[in-house]
Amino acid sequence: MQLIFDKSRPGRRAITWDNLDVTEKTGLPAECLRMVPPALPELGELDVVRHFTRLSQRNVGIDDTFYPLGSCTMKYNPKIAEVAAAQPGFAGLHPHLSSSESYWETCQGALELVYELERLLAEIAGMEASSLQPIAGAHGELTGALLMAAYHRDRGHAHKDTIIVPDSAHGTNPASAVVAGFKVVEVPSDANGQINLDKFRAAMTDNVAGIMLTCPNTHGLFEEQVQEIAKAAHAVDALLYYDGANLNAIIGQCRPGDLGFDVMHYNLHKTFATPHGMGGPGCGPVGVAKRLVPYLPGPRVVKRDAGFALVIPEKSIGRVAAFFGNFLIAVRAYAYLRYYGDEGLKDISRVAVLNANYIHARLKEAFKPAFDGRFMHECLFSAVPQAEHGVHAMDIAKALLDYGFHAPTVYFPLTVKECLMIEPTETESKETLDQFCDAMLDIAERAIHDPEALQTAPTSTPVGRLDEVRAARELNCACL
Amino acid sequence: MSWIPATDADRQEMLEVIGVDSIDDLFTSIPPSLRMKGWNMPPGMSEMNVRRHLSELAARNQAGAVSFLGGGYYDHYIPAAVDALSSRSEFYTAYTPYQPECSQGTLQSIYEYQSVMCRLTGLDYANASLYDGGTAVFEAAMMAMRITRRRRIVVHKSVNPRYREMLATHSAHVDAEIVNGKDPKDAACVIVQNPGFLGTVRDFGYLSERCRAAGALLVVVFYPISLGLLKTPGEMGADISVAEGQSLGLPLGFGGPYLGVMTVRKEHVRKMPGRIAGMTYDREGRRGFVLTLQAREQHIRREKAMSNICSNQALCALRALIYLSLLGPSGLREVAAACHAKAEHLKQQLAFAETLNNGPTFNEFAVRLKKDARQVVRILLQRGIHAGLPLADVGAGEANDLLIAVTEKRTRAELDALAQALEEVSCS
Amino acid sequence: MQPANLKYTRDHEWIGQDGAQYVVGITEFAQNQLGDITYVELPQVGRQVQQHEETAVVESVKAASDIYAPVAGTVAAVNEALESKPELVNKDPYGAGWFFKLEDIETSQLSALMDEAAYRTFLAEESH
Structure with missing residues (x-):
């Protein structure tokens, strides 16, 4: 398919403006002006519409097909949430209306939404309070790490410079800790996919500022020693951080705050169904236990008799976003949350876990489960037996594309060889799960009898497997 | 729930394949003492009610005013x-x-x-x-x-x-x-x-x-x-x-x-x-x-x-x-020129106020009014105008300083109305 | 360089004498593990490095590895050919795919490194 620049024709245009109703001015000196106009494409509106419509047809989203990407919670994105966020009363609202008290009366509805959503998110996780400021999950981690740093600095714990992460953690955990200024110590998992408690205890020195855990962890297993971990952490005043990537497994069943976690982030684009948008925008609010509330990013929305107002917490770490983070994403999550309410939210985790266990039950003979324990919202297999026939996890992923499905997450976590990580979510029907399992079983058969065909998949997509080495060596990243 | 398709019959069939009696049996790896005791969560709503509730919240925001707010974020036309x-x-x-x-x-x-x-x-x-x-x-x-x-x-x-x-x-x-x-x-x-x-x-x-x-x-x-x-x-x-x-x-x-x-x-x-x-x-x-x-x-x-x-x-x-593809080089030049020309026009109309910029400006400039900018903003709100950003509120100026931005969406009549209102309010 | 004449580290680097200087590269095993190499970041000539200090970086599509100085010394030269042809590391890890040369090295550290036979044993143990 052509690039948009190939379709450009000099003089063609898609948009015209009103004639200027003031005198055209050039109050700008020549040295401040650009020398040549930017080489943007020149197109008619229909050219643009066709180009992007065709591009969209070279994509696959949840609205097209099952998208069982483990750790990403690719659930259906309800349309009502889009309608709610598109309302001019939200979409057209200038953010600086929050910057001056003189304008607060003009954004009371938006401030109420922020206030209510922060309150509900805190309640869901058993936290004291939350902040919508962090813009994405990794940004929430970074904010959480900054909160931990501020807490320890305030208490004079200058020696607490280390964050512990398990080897099964998302790569963002160690990266966020380092960006915040911490050192990272990695603790291994044991053969059952749980954190190795002995190694953890050995790493748990007085220098530890915090521990970042995902629970259930990225092996899809509930971290059963979480109470012991929390106890060991709190004994040296280290804080326990909850990576909310897998909150969908436990929402309404147990709460991070009740498990002993002190600080966490939520992924509104996972648990609360806001669209993933090809990789963003997401939204990664942080939640905190009582002792971290004074450090939250400011300003925060408070409720007063006269209406909603903004205050800066006494020991606030400051702003991590210019305003309230990805507000229009928060609007979508709020609509979703209010739709489900008490009983509905509890059913999310029940069916998410049911669906994952159903897939596990149907596939466990043909594929090697990565662990023996009870999987929660996602199930992990190792394609090592298939790899002996020359069919690797990547080949299985590519083959699935030819069956009309998106692939699961592969090669993550790094602790499982030839890993296939399947997360169905609660929004898929039994028929879809059965079709997917049938495809996987067919692939398992073919891996034995016809491995070559799988190694050349996919054949039904707009392009076949692409040469990533050439991309990295030639580095053509812009058409200039 | 309409976004969870599993029927009771589906659930039963799936539990049988898994080999457990109930969905609760799937959560046994969570220590019982850690299970949630209860939460303060409102009941669910129908889609219709969600829509109504969110419309009410949106209606309590004044997004439709004639806006001169900028400060890094601008009210441009979106094709x-x-x-x-x-x-x-x-x-x-x-x-x-x-x-x-x-x-x-x-x-x-x-x-x-x-x-x-x-x-x-x-x-x-x-x-x-x-x-x-x-x-x-x-x-x-x-x-x-x-x-x-x-x-x-x-x-x-x-x-x-x-x-x-x-x-x-x-x-x-x-x-x-x-x-x-x-x-x-x-x-x-x-x-x-x-x-x-x-x-x-x-x-x-x-x-x-x-x-x-x-x-x-x-x-x-x-x-x-x-x-x-x-x-x-x-x-x-x-x-x-x-x-x-x-x-x-x-x-x-x-x-x-x-x-x-x-x-x-x-x-x-x-x-x-x-x-x-x-x-x-x-x-x-x-x-x-x-x-x-x-x-x-x-x-x-x-x-x-x-x-x-x-x-x-x-x-x-x-x-x-998509935006830049629709505008092309001439469209982008024109929208920039319109923002600039309109801002220059407004600046001229505001000759009664001291300009704080010590050089040329593009589509935004700061003025020092004769009154507290926050008070002025409040009064202009009543006329459906968001007059600009009081600079003291963002730590970038004194009490009487106001940052005013103009985009292609503002008409000459709106510019003149702002100028007139500011003159009336801040000089009276 | 002849693999038999080199010394080896547990991080799969090799070091071998070339006149007054010592050449450093990665082993056949290491290049094979990394896969197609797409980029090599080399140190500045003249930089003094400690043993085990991160001195260069090698990247493939799916991995990035630090190359540590096998012994303390001063960077005397770097293999500029790798900037445009990183694939040399895959093709000829003991020859044209060398990374950098050290001089004024800590010779006691050198003698403590593994010889080829010891490295082979180490590889065999590691794969279990």
Whole structure:
């Protein structure tokens, strides 16, 4: 398919403006002006519409097909949430209306939404309070790490410079800790996919500022020693951080705050169904236990008799976003949350876990489960037996594309060889799960009898497997 | 629940295949003492009621006023095709292009976005997007520290105070020193903004020479629409340029989602944070696109990554690409010229107030009124006008100072009405 | 360089004498593990490095590895050919794919490294 620049024709245009109703001015000196106009494409509106419509047809989203990407919670994105966020009363609202008290009366509805959503998110996780400021999950981690740093600095714990992460953690955990200024110590998992408690205890020195855990962890297993971990952490005043990537497994069943976690982030684009948008925008609010509330990013929305107002917490770490983070994403999550309410939210985790266990039950003979324990919202297999026939996890992923499905997450976590990580979510029907399992079983058969065909998949997509080495060596990243 | 399709019969059949009696049996790995005792959660609502509730909340916001608010975020016209195309679900319900064969729409659009940003700014490489303008400034500063192995970040007075505050928050616990000014000596970078926060247009070309001589990088924060007219970061000799991309077809949305733009000089590409799409070919010689240079990123390099960024603002980057494709070079020049001309007209009408800019301005300028700007704003609110940003409230001026922005959406009648109202209110 | 004449580290680097200087590269095993190499970041000539200090970086599509200095010394030269042809590391890891040369090295550290036979044993143990 052509690039948009190939379709450009000099003089063609898609948009015209009103004639200027003031005198055209050039109050700008020549040295401040650009020398040549930017080489943007020149197109008619229909050219643009066709180009992007065709591009969209070279994509696959949840609205097209099952998208069982483990750790990403690719659930259906309800349309009502889009309608709610598109309302001019939200979409057209200038953010600086929050910057001056003189304008607060003009954004009371938006401030109420922020206030209510922060309150509900805190309640869901058993936290004291939350902040919508962090813009994405990794940004929430970074904010959480900054909160931990501020807490320890305030208490004079200058020696607490280390964050512990398990080897099964998302790569963002160690990266966020380092960006915040911490050192990272990695603790291994044991053969059952749980954190190795002995190694953890050995790493748990007085220098530890915090521990970042995902629970259930990225092996899809509930971290059963979480109470012991929390106890060991709190004994040296280290804080326990909850990576909310897998909150969908436990929402309404147990709460991070009740498990002993002190600080966490939520992924509104996972648990609360806001669209993933090809990789963003997401939204990664942080939640905190009582002792971290004074450090939250400011300003925060408070409720007063006269209406909603903004205050800066006494020991606030400051702003991590210019305003309230990805507000229009928060609007979508709020609509979703209010739709489900008490009983509905509890059913999310029940069916998410049911669906994952159903897939596990149907596939466990043909594929090697990565662990023996009870999987929660996602199930992990190792394609090592298939790899002996020359069919690797990547080949299985590519083959699935030819069956009309998106692939699961592969090669993550790094602790499982030839890993296939399947997360169905609660929004898929039994028929879809059965079709997917049938495809996987067919692939398992073919891996034995016809491995070559799988190694050349996919054949039904707009392009076949692409040469990533050439991309990295030639580095053509812009058409200039 | 309509978004959970499993019927009771489905659940029963699935439990039988799994070999357990109830769904509760699937949660036995959670120690019973840790199970939730109860929560304070409202009951669910029908879709109709959700819609009604959200409409009521939206109705309590005054988004329809005649607005002169700017301060880094601008009320520009968004062509209808931007919404129509970016709301195609193949785009918005897809995820990160981990499987490039079924994500060519995403990947080609990122490649085209990167191309457009390079062409706009006059630099060599762009990433697929960062979160927003403020975090992009922070990422640029960290990148400069990696490249120069220095720890001093020099921030010029022109930089948006919100960005400074975010820079300070994010770097509070790393070994960095943030100083004000523009002296590149021993610095990792000097960060400047054009137009400056108060709207003043400058040519920072002279600084690039000084930075180069001192071994520091020049980071230029720009306002994308202004580049329809103004000198580019590339022409000024910037090493890194960053921007808040909201003005490129994104709604104001009370603060987000927005778009962090970053473009860099060729020699710095491997130290750049964020995803990058690159062109390549499949075995049959068909052109395609993949995420490339991934070894910089957190999912591979973990604690040694260039940044912790994972998801970005891809859908917002798509909107910016569509917006710029619809405008083209002449459309962008015209919208920039209209913003400038209208702002100049308003400035002329406001001759009674002292202008605080000590140079030319683009579409925004600061005035010192004869009354407290906050009071003036309150009075003008009653007339359906959002008169501007009281600078004292963002720590960038005194009580009587007001920052006024003008976009192509404002008519001459609205400009004159603001001028008249300000004269009446602030001089009475 | 002849693999038999080199010394080896547990990080799969090799070091061998070339006149007054010592050449450093990665082993056949290491290049094979990394896969197609797409980029090599080399140190500045003249930089003094400690043993085990991160001195260069090698990247493939799916991995990035630090190259550590096998012994303390001063960087005397770097293999500039790798900037445009990183694939040399895959094709000829003991020859054209060398990374950098050290001089004024800590010779006691050198003699403590593994010889070829010891490295082979180490590889065999590691694969279990």
